[in-house]
Amino acid sequence: MSALREIEFRDALREAMTEEMRRDQRVFLLGEEVAHYNGAYKVSKGMLDEFGPRRIIDTPISESGFAGLAIGAAMQGLRPIVEFMSWSFSLVAADPILNNAPKMLYMSGGQFGCPVVFRGNDGAGGQLGSTHSWCVEGMYSNVPGLKMAIPATPDDAKGLLKTAIRDDDPVFFLESERMLGMKGHVPEGEEILVPFGQGRIRRAGADCTIATWGRPVHFALEAAEALAKEGIDCEVIDLRTIRPLDIGSVVRSVKKTSTCVVVDQSWSFGSPGSELAAQVHKHCFDDLDNFVHRVHTADVPAPYAYNLEQEYLPNARKICEAVRAATYNA
Amino acid sequence: MPIKTVLTAEIENVSILDAEGRFDEKLGKGLIPDADLVKLYGHMCTCRHLDEVAFKLQRSGRMGTYPQNMGQEAASLGAAYALNNDDWLVTCYRENCGLFWRGVPMESILLHWMGDERGNAMPRQHHATPIAVPIGTQMLHATGLAWAAKYRGEKRIACTFFGDGATSEGDFHEAMNFAANLDIPVVFCCQNNGWAISVPGHIQCSAPTVAQRALAYGMDTIQCDGNDLFAVVHCFRKAIKQARSTGRPFFIEAVTYRLGDHTTADDARRYRDQAEVDAWRARDPILRLRKYMAKRGLWSDAKEQELQAKVEVEVAATVERAEGITSPNRVDFFDHMYAEIPADLALQRDTMQTHGIGQDPSQIEGAVIELPAKEGH
Ligand SMILES: Cc1ncc(C[n+]2csc(CCOP(=O)(O)OP(=O)(O)O)c2C)c(N)n1
Ligand SMILES: [Mg+2]
Numbered sequence: 001m002s003a004l005r006e007i008e009f010r011d012a013l014r015e016a017m018t019e020e021m022r023r024d025q026r027v028f029l030l031g032e033e034v035a036h037y038n039g040a041y042k043v044s045k046g047m048l049d050e051f052g053p054r055r056i057i058d059t060p061i062s063e064s065g066f067a068g069l070a071i072g073a074a075m076q077g078l079r080p081i082v083e084f085m086s087w088s089f090s091l092v093a094a095d096p097i098l099n100n101a102p103k104m105l106y107m108s109g110g111q112f113g114c115p116v117v118f119r120g121n122d123g124a125g126g127q128l129g130s131t132h133s134w135c136v137e138g139m140y141s142n143v144p145g146l147k148m149a150i151p152a153t154p155d156d157a158k159g160l161l162k163t164a165i166r167d168d169d170p171v172f173f174l175e176s177e178r179m180l181g182m183k184g185h186v187p188e189g190e191e192i193l194v195p196f197g198q199g200r201i202r203r204a205g206a207d208c209t210i211a212t213w214g215r216p217v218h219f220a221l222e223a224a225e226a227l228a229k230e231g232i233d234c235e236v237i238d239l240r241t242i243r244p245l246d247i248g249s250v251v252r253s254v255k256k257t258s259t260c261v262v263v264d265q266s267w268s269f270g271s272p273g274s275e276l277a278a279q280v281h282k283h284c285f286d287d288l289d290n291f292v293h294r295v296h297t298a299d300v301p302a303p304y305a306y307n308l309e310q311e312y313l314p315n316a317r318k319i320c321e322a323v324r325a326a327t328y329n330a
Numbered sequence: 331m332p333i334k335t336v337l338t339a340e341i342e343n344v345s346i347l348d349a350e351g352r353f354d355e356k357l358g359k360g361l362i363p364d365a366d367l368v369k370l371y372g373h374m375c376t377c378r379h380l381d382e383v384a385f386k387l388q389r390s391g392r393m394g395t396y397p398q399n400m401g402q403e404a405a406s407l408g409a410a411y412a413l414n415n416d417d418w419l420v421t422c423y424r425e426n427c428g429l430f431w432r433g434v435p436m437e438s439i440l441l442h443w444m445g446d447e448r449g450n451a452m453p454r455q456h457h458a459t460p461i462a463v464p465i466g467t468q469m470l471h472a473t474g475l476a477w478a479a480k481y482r483g484e485k486r487i488a489c490t491f492f493g494d495g496a497t498s499e500g501d502f503h504e505a506m507n508f509a510a511n512l513d514i515p516v517v518f519c520c521q522n523n524g525w526a527i528s529v530p531g532h533i534q535c536s537a538p539t540v541a542q543r544a545l546a547y548g549m550d551t552i553q554c555d556g557n558d559l560f561a562v563v564h565c566f567r568k569a570i571k572q573a574r575s576t577g578r579p580f581f582i583e584a585v586t587y588r589l590g591d592h593t594t595a596d597d598a599r600r601y602r603d604q605a606e607v608d609a610w611r612a613r614d615p616i617l618r619l620r621k622y623m624a625k626r627g628l629w630s631d632a633k634e635q636e637l638q639a640k641v642e643v644e645v646a647a648t649v650e651r652a653e654g655i656t657s658p659n660r661v662d663f664f665d666h667m668y669a670e671i672p673a674d675l676a677l678q679r680d681t682m683q684t685h686g687i688g689q690d691p692s693q694i695e696g697a698v699i700e701l702p703a704k705e706g707h
Contacts, residue, residue: 036601037528060498060534061465061526089464092499127394127445131463299675300663304447311660 005188010043010180012154013119016161017044017081019190021051024079027165030057030066031083031120040085041121041180063093067118071101075112079165084120087174088134101170102145117164119173122150123215123265126177127309130301137214138266140172141242141275147196148242150174152217154184156240159194167196176215197244201253205235208323209253211276212263213239216295216314220263223319232327242272250276251283258289259326263314268296293326295319341541343553343585346560349613351621358560361567362411364628370411370431370559371623372637374403374616377427379641380436381590383649384443388594392653394445398590401557403427404615405521405584408562409489412570418479418488419458420472422465424521424588425491432456436645440652448658466492466499469518473505476516480577487515487573489566495526497543498534509579510547516579517569518544521556527592528601544581556584557615589614 007015021027028051029044035058038045048056059066063084070080084090090097097118104114124133141148147169151157157175164171202217203224210220217238224234235253239246254260260280264273277292295314303309324330346358362370381400387393406428410419419425419432426439434452442449442461450460459475462468472490479486496502497520509516520540524531535543544551550572554561562584569580587610591598598607623629664671664679671679 033528040527058529058533060529061495062498062500064500065498092464092467092501129445129447129463298663299678300667303658303663304442304445304449305658306445307657307660308447308663312663 004185006183007154007186008180009154009157009175009182009184010041010045012158012184012186013043013161013175014045014047015186016158016165018047018050020162020165021047021055023190024165026077026079027081028055028057028078029081029083030059030070032059032061032085034058034083039083041177043175043180044083063089064096067093068096068100070116070118071096071104071114074101074114074116074170075104079115079117081117081119081165084118086128086132086134086177087120087122087136088132090118090120090136091134097170097172098140098143102143105169106145113168114170115168117161117167117171117173119161119164119175121177121180122174123176123178124297124302124309124313125215127304127306128302129304133302133309135266135297135302136172137174137242138264138271141272142270146170146172146243148172148174149196149240150214150242151240152179152202152214152238154182155186156194156200156238158186159192160196160240163193163196166193174214179215194240196241197246198240199246199249200238200240201235201249202238203234203236205233205257207233207257208259208261208327209235209237209250209257210261210263210319210323211237211239211250211253211280213242213272214265216263216265216319219314219316220319222316223323226316226320227323230324230329232323232329234323239276245272245276245279247276247279247283250280254280254284255287258287259323260284260288260292261295261319261322261326262292263295263319263322265297265314267299268294269299271296290326290328293322295322339542339545341539341545341551341553343555344561344565345555345558346564347558347618347622348555349557349618351618351625353560353622357564361560361563364626366411367619367623368628370407371616371619371629372641373431374407374427374559374619375637376436376641376644377403377407377430378616379638380426380440380645380648383645384440385590385594387440387649388443393440393443393594395593395595396443397423397593398588399424399426401589401610401614402521402523402586404559404562405519405556405586406491407431408559409491409517409519409566412563412566413489414486416457417486417570418472418475419456420462420468420475420488420490421458422462422468422492422496424493424523428491429456429458432458434458436648437652437655440648441655444652446655446658447663448655466496466501468492469496469505470501470508472516472518473509473514476509476514477512480514485574487517487570489517489519489570491519491521493526494520494522494524494531494540495529495534496520497540506544506547506549506579506581510544510549513577514579515573515577517566517573517582518549518579519566519582519584521584521586523586523588525588525592525598525602527596528598539583541581541583549579549581551581551583553583553585556586557613557618559615559619586615587613 406425410428476488
């Protein structure tokens with residue numbers, strides 16, 4: 001039974017934190033509502049009972065405060081996990097997370113590392129309005145010195161989070177409120193980790209490479225199924241981490257397919273998607289039959305209304321259109 | 331040099347009509363004319379009913395997440411009543427009652443929580459700002475609005491509302507510091523309802539009052555029974571008068587309680603004792619006003635029935651208007667992005683396709699976008 005054990009995304013996250021807290025006394029969790037309430041999204045359910053209030057800490061509503069405190073604690077050798085109820089609320093903590101954590105090692109001449117994991121919900125789709133629906137990877141991945149992981153399935157959520165906690169650098173770990181209830185097979189075993197910088201081929205195909213990460217992986221797979229019926233065979237690559245970025249996997253695939261669609265749920269301007277497209281153009285200049293097509297969110301704040309929000313986000317329909325265009329099947 | 335005391339401070343707590351129905355004649359007499367009192371009471375009842383209906387709408391899947399205002403009607407209403415209509419009212423999400431008194435249409439609030447951007451487009455003449463969801467950010471905006479009024483030589487002031495939890499955000503401290511040090515006429519009102527979702531007040535502020543935080547900034551401050559409309563009006567009149575005449579800010583801590591869950595996504599029974607909730611139910615701001623009015627001969631069961639019937643009709647019509655609105659067009663979200671829409675955004679709007687395709691609409695069947703002349707080939 002255990003080999004095919006299926007658990008929810010949120011359980012996978014909790015398992016990762018719990019296992020790492022058992023093996024490493026330096027690890028602790030802090031954030032709004034993480035202790036007594038079991039987390040606003042129940043990710044830390046039961047953790048207060050197991051680890052007590054010294055290691056599972058309810059904070060005041062002070063994102064800047066607890067992000068900054070975590071940095072200080074990390075400089076003193078601890079390994080904080082900071083939960084933002086939503087990455088949207090990390091914006092009020094921009095200085096500690098962008099101006100301090102990623103450059104503490106650099107500025108201290110290699111003395112003070114900053115092994116903090118910042119994690120929380122990212123992205124739109126839950127009709128939460130524009131201020132609650134930020135997709136921060138576009139903005140934050142621009143900053144050198146941080147690592148960024150965006151899992152798409154429960155097994156990767158666990159494996160990547162464990163890697164993040166053991167990592168010596170600050171890691172931005174982006175989850176999706178839309179996916180926390182998603183179930184999937186997660187192997188048991190304390191040492192099953194997913195390394196950073198290794199993409200995962202979610203579907204093999206010969207005609208077009210779809211490169212993406214996080215929630216849009218599922219839209220891409222849905223599109224690939226639809227396109228298969230039209231005779232277009234897509235290869236879907238889940239990058240899993242944005243920093244480091246596994247450009248090699250994408251290049252290998254594009255050399256085979258000659259066409260590429262990048263799907264990124266951040267805004268297009270200066271995004272991980274535009275970086276990826278630029279790198280593919282550079283490395284596959286002679287292999288490409290068409291320019292790299294990109295599917296992003298529309299250049300507006302996340303809309304509140306349901307129909308507009310669906311229209312705003314990347315979806316299978318848009319990916320199909322992009323693949324058809326990229327492969328001259330439009 | 332002997333050690334000497336450099337500061338001792340006292341903070342007043344104002345209560346005029348208490349939960350037991352005792353009325354302080356000295357402070358309360360003439361504060362609110364009877365005719366107004368009846369109107370204010372009716373308004374609170376309307377607001378309460380809307381709150382209950384909104385809750386039911388959410389439960390039946392007709393509304394997104396909704397934060398109930400139940401039990402906290404008095405604070406924002408007292409403020410809106412005491413302020414001038416062109417003073418700024420800068421709120422978060424538990425001030426429906428004050429906003430409605432201002433004239434903000436009830437369907438705006440419903441629309442907002444039903445997940446429709448148009449709900450936030452509150453008619454400008456009401457001098458109310460869009461509902462602030464990122465906790466604490468609105469306090470600095472209020473400070474800026476009041477500063478601008480001062481800059482332009484207007485007598486307008488700003489009043490901002492926030493919860494006890496919000497006083498943990500840096501924005502709170504920065505807004506207070508600015509207003510106090512730069513002489514900006516803002517009335518800060520903290521609705522201290524004891525909880526921030528499941529987090530009790532002492533995690534946000536371990537001092538015995540939130541009001542004393544203002545002292546550290548050199549700001550005048552007062553605490554009141556936030557469920558006592560009379561006390562709220564008394565404190566706001568004092569604060570507003572001072573802000574308008576001296577240009578200085580003022581702090582009011584309105585002690586209150588949310589009788590409902592944090593939002594419809596919450597279940598407060600998991601972290602609050604029923605006894606605590608029951609004790610606060612007995613301190614309901616509407617209940618005590620009704621008893622007081624009845625005692626004064628201003629109210630009767632017949633009037634109550636008449637009012638409730640009227641309120642039901644009004645709220646039902648509001649719901650109908652909110653639900654009846656035609657859903658927005660799929661390209662509407664490109665409106666209001668810039669004063670004038672730039673060409674690339676117009677292109678996106680007109681193709682409404684993936685960005686890659688949007689850059690080259692000639693690839694889209696039926697697209698009639700004129701491309702800028704290509705250079706080179
Ligand atoms: C910057 C930010 N952090 C966190 C949240 C999530 N959040 C929404 S309401 C709330 C509690 C607010 O408590 P309080 O200020 O006391 O207001 P109340 O809800 O009690 O009226 C929290 C933490 C948010 N909206 N914005
Ligand atoms: Mg509160």
